[in-house]
Amino acid sequence: MSELDKELIIAARIKEARRLSGLSQGQVAKMLEMHRPTISEIEAGNRRVSAGELMRFAEIFDVSVAYLAGESPDKINPSDPKLQLAARELSKLSPDALNSLMRALAVFRKDDDENSSGGGNEQT
Amino acid sequence: MSELDKELIIAARIKEARRLSGLSQGQVAKMLEMHRPTISEIEAGNRRVSAGELMRFAEIFDVSVAYLAGESPDKINPSDPKLQLAARELSKLSPDALNSLMRALAVFRKDDDENSSGGGNEQT
């Protein structure tokens, strides 16, 4: 895999993680003390991110750098990065909302079991 | 921790990993198709490494990017036991279902989070 490919994957992961975090480019830009167009270009793959920037992205999205880097599964953290994002979202819900969600999840899980698709994240 | 600190840590880790791999700067430079002074500057912390470069370093040193980044092993340890329970449920979902749920959660949060830093996007 070429380095350009890696950068493009990272760009896509950043965009995905930002969206799943419910943050706008402008909010991210402010958090990272960057200009909004910079975020736009990064996500478009037109601008590279430094390693330090990658870590900052991982911080504000609360995911591992390995996830943003699209590293192979056997090297990354035990928990699914998407779960990290999910947990972050969950922590913002009220207890009541969380309980409701838990019940809803039970239904989801039942549907899922019948199709039997085992976990993991989709790697490229 | 500032971003400069992160970059310096990464620089030190790269230097350490290279030495432990028994490679010279020249060898690394050749493998990564860089010039030797570039490696020298990177290890000195005078030159930043892009995210893609970081992954290439991790490859040739056979270490994880998390190691080069000095990342702590498990990032997600919610104190709330309810979150742990929820995370267990989430882990049983298919990736698609999880994605759908995440988008739904983002909408939820937007509804009861409307007041926070939503404004002030564009420049002065």
Next chain:
DNA sequence: CAGCTACGTAAGATTATCTTACCACTCGGT
């Protein structure tokens, strides 16, 4: 429609990186 937010993109100013070159240091062999 008017106003707002989000996002993409262009262009000149600014800054970082690249490339070549030169320097000092170390180590074995002669």
Next chain:
DNA sequence: ACCGAGTGGTAAGATAATCTTACGTAGCTG
């Protein structure tokens, strides 16, 4: 001691990337 090869640090001009500001579009709301 001298030499040659190997390693690593650094300087300087040319080159390339990024930053910063500004403008344009699209969606959504009252």
